[in-house]
Amino acid sequence: MIDYARPYDQNMCDLYLPPAPPAPARLDDFQVFKKGTAYIYGSYYSNTYETYPEQELDTAVYHNLVTSREYRREEWRYKVVADWNEDDTVSWIIDAAQTVGFSEYDVPYYNFKVPGSVLRMMKREEILRNMMVVNVDQMVSSRLADAIFERLQSRLSEEQYRERDTSVFRYVESDPYQHTETVQTVLDLDSLDHRNRLYASDYRPNDSSVPVPGACDSSDDAEDVFRSSETASPEYYGSDVSKSGDEDDKRKCFKRPPGRPKGSGRKVCKRPRSVSVPEFLRNLLLDSRYNPSIIKWEDRSVKKFRFIKPDEVAKLWGMLKNNSNMTFEKFSRAMRYHYKQSVLVSVPTARLVYQFGPKGPDISTANSSCGQTCVTIKSETDATEIVYS
DNA sequence: GATCGATTTCCTGCTT
């Protein structure tokens, strides 16, 4: 049974990954879209479907797919919130999210690149709004936003407390790279008790930088007693690799056994647990950044929808699952598995048109009575109202 | 460690 309120558990994988290059600033920078699919689809679909202006997809959607490792600085610890720059704010948010048990992938840090002076004035609703992104379970985002807001208020309260007790505390505003030892000395002098008391909101007992062995270890792919390494290799079966004549011959000689080749595709790494396929589709459909540019309602009253750019939807899904090999063919197979439980139903004769079934995610219509665009999303096990401005 | 659900991967055959 699908649990649409399934929590988005913390993904520890990232802790063991090597440093990644800086996050691309624009969607164009992502490899998956470098093949010019938008142009190709634009011309292809213009013959079949009504066309929409090419919309710049919001990079925030990819926030959890793009590294946030560049925001691992600690300067914010030694400044008051008002003195934080954008990087400090993001570093703090990522740290705070992890400290309260969320994954950094849950944080749309793109939406929080603001100076501390702006952050400290943010209301709970504003933080919630910035936290809402399509690829993270809304319940998780909601809880995370609450936690971040509480933590921020706690930090601000502590700062006020410190201001009153200037003999106890003074922020170190020096360059941490030049004066690391000084900073450390100050913290040592503060003592653990002091940190527990005065840094309560940001105190982290466990050092996450300590590597834990075993994770992201793909060495178990080395041995395959069922298939030869040759036939099991992704290069042999992979669709991305052009096939030479030799490879065609190999295909004739080695019939691939049914099933998923061991060690094929992406490197084995802890997959972030996120939304289910139907929920992912619903979220896209409820987001104006994707509806109608890549997916749209065909008949909303019966929850029927159409893929405008199926490959891009599949790529989004693949990025959500850390799987660069995702295709619409595979994605649609995952969708078809939901026919059995009537979460999705097929729409015969129509191509690229699907429909949520009676057991599909519940989608309420937008509430037109409120001044802004209100979208109420109810999961099967819980109900949450999310307001998009 | 066993089991389960939800995929993921690849396949064959069919339809549009």
Added chain:
DNA sequence: AAAGCAGGAAATCGAT
């Protein structure tokens, strides 16, 4: 012919 659809088979992975 190409793309999409349907569904079988088996592997994988996270959760319990």
